[in-house]
Amino acid sequence: MDILASVLEQGFIFSIVALGVYITYRILDFPDLSVDGTFPLGAAVAALCLMKNMNPLLSCFLAFISGGVGGAITGLLHVKFKITNLLSGILVMIGLYSINLRIMSRSNVPLFGKNTIFSGKLAPIVIIIAISIFVKIILDLFLRTKIGFALIATGDNEQMVTLLGLNKDNLKILGLVISNGLVALSGAMMAQYQGFSDVNMGTGTVVMGLAAVIMGESILKKVNFIKVSTMAIFGSVLYKAAIAFALKLGLAPTDLKLMTAVIVVAALSLNNFSSGFKKKSVLGGERIAKNRESLQSI
Amino acid sequence: MRGLLKIENLCKVFNENTTNENKVFQGLNFKVNKGDFITLIGSNGAGKSTLLNIIAGTLKEDRGSITIDDKNIEKLPEYKRSKYIGRVFQDTSKGIALNLSIIENLSLAYNKGKAFNLSFCISKKNINMFKEMLAQLNLGLEHKLNTKVGLLSGGQRQALCLLMAVMHKPEILLLDEHTAALDPKASEIILYLTEKMVKENNITTLMVTHNLNNAVKLGNRIIMLHRGDIILDLSGMEKEKLTVDKLIESFDKAQGNYISDRMLLA
Numbered sequence: 001m002d003i004l005a006s007v008l009e010q011g012f013i014f015s016i017v018a019l020g021v022y023i024t025y026r027i028l029d030f031p032d033l034s035v036d037g038t039f040p041l042g043a044a045v046a047a048l049c050l051m052k053n054m055n056p057l058l059s060c061f062l063a064f065i066s067g068g069v070g071g072a073i074t075g076l077l078h079v080k081f082k083i084t085n086l087l088s089g090i091l092v093m094i095g096l097y098s099i100n101l102r103i104m105s106r107s108n109v110p111l112f113g114k115n116t117i118f119s120g121k122l123a124p125i126v127i128i129i130a131i132s133i134f135v136k137i138i139l140d141l142f143l144r145t146k147i148g149f150a151l152i153a154t155g156d157n158e159q160m161v162t163l164l165g166l167n168k169d170n171l172k173i174l175g176l177v178i179s180n181g182l183v184a185l186s187g188a189m190m191a192q193y194q195g196f197s198d199v200n201m202g203t204g205t206v207v208m209g210l211a212a213v214i215m216g217e218s219i220l221k222k223v224n225f226i227k228v229s230t231m232a233i234f235g236s237v238l239y240k241a242a243i244a245f246a247l248k249l250g251l252a253p254t255d256l257k258l259m260t261a262v263i264v265v266a267a268l269s270l271n272n273f274s275s276g277f278k279k280k281s282v283l284g285g286e287r288i289a290k291n292r293e294s295l296q297s298i
Numbered sequence: 299m300r301g302l303l304k305i306e307n308l309c310k311v312f313n314e315n316t317t318n319e320n321k322v323f324q325g326l327n328f329k330v331n332k333g334d335f336i337t338l339i340g341s342n343g344a345g346k347s348t349l350l351n352i353i354a355g356t357l358k359e360d361r362g363s364i365t366i367d368d369k370n371i372e373k374l375p376e377y378k379r380s381k382y383i384g385r386v387f388q389d390t391s392k393g394i395a396l397n398l399s400i401i402e403n404l405s406l407a408y409n410k411g412k413a414f415n416l417s418f419c420i421s422k423k424n425i426n427m428f429k430e431m432l433a434q435l436n437l438g439l440e441h442k443l444n445t446k447v448g449l450l451s452g453g454q455r456q457a458l459c460l461l462m463a464v465m466h467k468p469e470i471l472l473l474d475e476h477t478a479a480l481d482p483k484a485s486e487i488i489l490y491l492t493e494k495m496v497k498e499n500n501i502t503t504l505m506v507t508h509n510l511n512n513a514v515k516l517g518n519r520i521i522m523l524h525r526g527d528i529i530l531d532l533s534g535m536e537k538e539k540l541t542v543d544k545l546i547e548s549f550d551k552a553q554g555n556y557i558s559d560r561m562l563l564a
Contacts, residue, residue, distance in 0.1 A: 142416070146409055149398075149419040153406055156395035163393060163463075164410045165380040 007244050009125050011237030012132045013189045014212065018232040019139055020182035021209030026228070027143075028155040028175045033089030033206050034074040035183040037096030038067040040202035042184025043191035044103040047111060050192070056117040060188045067184020068177040070096060075173030093202075100199050107199045116192035124193065131189065135182065136229045142178075151175050183209075204257055211260055212236035214267040239263065302502050303330040303353070303470055308362035310348060322348050323526040326362070330470070334533075335496055335503045337513040339545070340523035341553065346506045349523070350472045353504075355379045366469055381411060384468035384501075386459045386476040393459035396448035400439060400458065403447055404428045407462035431461055435491060453484030457491055464495045471496065473505040477512075489516065510542045520545075524552040 017039065024032035042063035049059035070092055077088035101107065117131075118124045142148045154161050154171040161168045183205065191197040216235025220226050239260075246259050308326040313319050322345045330336060340346050351357040353364060355376035364372045366382045386393055394403050405420045408428075425443070432440035435457045439450075447455060456476060463471060473492065477485035489512060496503050507513050513520055520537050522530035522545075529552050532540060 144418055144420070145416045146412075146414040146419045147416060149402060149406055150414050152398065153395040156397045157392070159387075159392050160395055160406075162377045163380050163385055164406060165377055166414060167375075167377050 003244055003248070005125060007240045008237060009128050009193065011240035012125075012128045012233070013186055013193060014208065014240060015132045015233035015236035016135055016186035016189070017183050017205060017209045018212035018216070018236040019135060019229055020179040020186070021206060022213050022228065022232045023139075023151075023175050023179040023182075025210060026155075026213060027152055028172060030078075030085050030155075030172065030176070031089070031206075032071075032074060032176060032179060033086065034070055034092035034096070034176075034180060035089075035209065036202045036205045037093035037100070038070040038180040038184045038202075039187040039190075039205040040100050040197070040199055041070055041096050041103075042067050042187030043197040043201060044100045044109075044199070045184070046188035046191050047109040047197035048103050050111055050114045050116060051109065053115065056115060056119070056192065060117065060185055063188035064181045064185040067187070068181035070184070071176035071178070071180025072173055074180070075169075075176040079169035079172055097199065104197060104199065108196060110196045111192060112195050117189070118192055128189065128193070132233060135185070136233060139178075139182075140227060140229055147171075147174070204260060207260055207264055208239065211264045211267065212239045214264065214271060215239055215242075218267050218271045302332040302334075302367060303504075304363075304365045305329070305353070306363045308349075308352065308364075309360045310345075310352060310357070311360055314360075321526065323359075323362075326526060326528070328521075328528060330502060330504065332502055333500055334519050335517035336505065336519045336521055337517045338504060338506045338521050338523065339508070339510065339513045341549070343525075344523040345526045346523055347474055350385075350474050350504065350506060353470075354383055354385060354472060382469040384463035384466070384471045386456065386463050386471075386473050388475040388478045390452045390455040390459065390479060391448075393462065394447050394455060397446060399444045399446055400432070400450075401425070401428060401443040403458065403462065404431070404465075407465050410466050431465075435461065437487075451484070452480050453487060456480060456484070456488050460488065460491055460495060464499055464501060467499050467501060469502065471501045471503040473503065475506050475508060478508065492516075510545050514540055514542055514545060522548060522552070 017035065021032075021035060024030045024035075045063045045066045046056075046059045049062055050056065054062075074088045074092045077083045077091060078085050083091070117127055120127075143152065150161060150164070150166055151171055151174065153164075154166075154168050154175070158168045161171065187202070190201065212235040213232050214235065215238050216231035216233070217228070219238070220231045220234060242263060243256060243259060246256070247253065251259065305326060305328045308323045308328075310323045311319060311321045326345075326349075338346050338349070348357060352359050355371075355374065355378075359372065362372070363370060371379050371382070395406070398406075401420060405424065405428075408424060409419065428443070429440040432443075437454050437457055439454060439458065442450075447458065450458070460476070476492075477488050480488060492503075492505070493516060495501070503517070505517065518537060519533035520530065520540065521528055530548050
């Protein structure tokens with residue numbers, strides 16, 4: 001029972017990272033590695049705020065803002081200085097390591113005894129699910145607005161966005177700001193959940209987020225009415241369950257990163273294998289020739 | 299008639315000061331009148347697509363001025379020029395978002411020029427208007443509003459691109475071989491739709507084509523580019539009297555001059 005509760009708690013905290021990674025990786029087609037730096041950044045900012053006895057919710061909000069700033073820097077490096085997307089993310093990630101140490105003044109800050117979002121009477125799981133569902137709903141609503149659609153179109157077809165008279169560079173930066181903001185928020189929650197903030201807690205965030213997004217998609221893609229954001233949350237819980245299962249089987253915690261890599265490889269290759277034929281059909285030609293309906297309509 | 303689009307002393311060199319130096323334009327002057335429907339022809343490398351890309355801002359000219367409605371646009375980035383310009387490309391996937399549905403694409407196009415804020419993109423009250431627009435295409439798309447655009451045929455996609463490009467009645471419509479990738483039947487339909495939409499909305503149009511039949515048949519003015527220069531510019535009665543044979547003759551003449559130039563130099 002304990003395992004189930006902690007899988008759900010960690011899974012839902014991490015689902016916010018998955019939602020963030022979904023924005024960059026899936027919507028913008030931008031492999032953003034800066035999340036490895038913005039996750040502990042959120043934790044560090046939250047820790048700093050809590051040490052100063054600030055309101056925990058306000059601390060989470062400030063963590064979100066700080067992550068957004070990190071994402072904006074990645075975006076600016078990419079669109080203004082024309083540094084490749086991968087390298088922009090890596091540079092921000094590396095730079096943030098030092099900044100996180102500056103913010104925390106040391107590599108590990110314990111938060112025991114501090115007033116956190118989990119200090120109230122409500123069970124942690126309730127608070128965590130409430131926050132992640134809230135984030136999911138806001139994100140879903142945002143993606144249905146004009147600017148949300150413009151963001152989706154940017155990942156799909158930059159030329160089209162330009163034709164609409166929109167600045168694709170600004171839209172990319174916006175996507176990175178939201179994504180890294182969410183990741184930092186998740187980092188802030190994680191620090192409060194585990195009771196400490198550590199400068200190394202971000203290692204592998206992007207891969208874990210990816211694992212969640214891809215697992216959710218490959219398992220739920222057949223179900224039409226489920227939103228992709230729901231898939232990401234589901235994938236995140238599933239990922240944490242898989243990790244817990246691996247630990248139960250007797251794997252050492254030090255093997256977990258390898259496990260994560262294997263999970264991502266498995267999910268990606270399965271995903272590509274089953275949708276390989278589908279993707280071809282987009283090209284037209286043969287499919288149109290075989291499809292009587294589209295022949296008649298032309 | 300006043301000049302809507304004016305290009306003065308346009309110069310563009312690719313790979314300047316290298317062995318691959320390619321002088322595409324060396325002082326091109328050219329004026330498009332309001333309401334013109336110009337077909338632009340010329341051999342490969344004549345500069346047709348480069349010209350459209352420079353007008354749209356995808357490529358930056360080295361020198362020269364471009365004005366639309368007496369406003370200088372050469373300093374405006376591509377996305378700001380889109381306010382005046384509608385474009386359809388040869389590649390049917392360039393003007394639309396393939397992973398979005400028809401209605402989502404149309405809603406995006408509908409909001410062009412408006413503030414992209416936090417109000418919802420798809421508004422129910424527009425659905426009937428979109429259906430009417432699609433019904434005019436006569437391709438049955440009005441029954442497929444929620445179909446992803448990537449699943450449509452090339453012809454259907456191009457019709458949609460065209461619809462989205464003219465929806466806001468741009469000052470000038472740039473068509474870059476927009477039927478070249480389509481089969482003959484679809485190409486015919488798209489050309490018919492192009493003519494219809496341009497006429498109905500009275501949109502100034504610049505159409506690049508390699509199909510001389512279409513170049514002669516469509517539009518009120520024809521321009522032939524050769525090595526960055528206009529070597530033929532006919533409009534009105536002269537254009538109407540033009541035949542494909544006469545065009546090919548001028549084509550050959552231009553090519554001939556080119557060859558003799560080369561021979562002299564060698």
